[in-house]
Amino acid sequence: xxxxxxxxxxxxxxxxxxxxxxxxxxxxxxxxxxxxxxxxxxxxxxxxxxxxxxxxxxxxxxxxxxxxxxxxxxxxx
Numbered sequence: 001x002x003x004x005x006x007x008x009x010x011x012x013x014x015x016x017x018x019x020x021x022x023x024x025x026x027x028x029x030x031x032x033x034x035x036x037x038x039x040x041x042x043x044x045x046x047x048x049x050x051x052x053x054x055x056x057x058x059x060x061x062x063x064x065x066x067x068x069x070x071x072x073x074x075x076x077x
Contacts, residue, residue, distance in 0.1 A: 001031040002076065007043045007063075008052035010036070017052040017066040024072035 004021060008014030018036060025032045037043060037055075046055060050064030054075065061075040 001033060003057055004032050004034045004076075005037050005055040006034065006052060007037045007046060007048055007055060009038050009040075011052070013066045014052040017054060017062075020066065020069045021054060021072050021076075024069040024076055027069060028073055028076055030076060 002025070004025065006014060006018045006021065008017070014036075018034065022034060025034070043051065043053070046053065046060055048060060048063050052066055053063035054061045054072070056076060062072075
């Protein structure tokens, strides 16, 4: 099971990244757990300076953008 984390304060871009990530994971048929992390201290532990950010299994895959499901599928595969 993949652990997927969306780092961000809950802005519109953060929510879009969460929706698109869930869509991508479903399209790939992945077993996953999606967690939204909004605590700034926790976000900084990842070394992320721009939100939203996508973290997959503890590795930052994307920051500062909210691409569509097609692009996210490449990061999840």
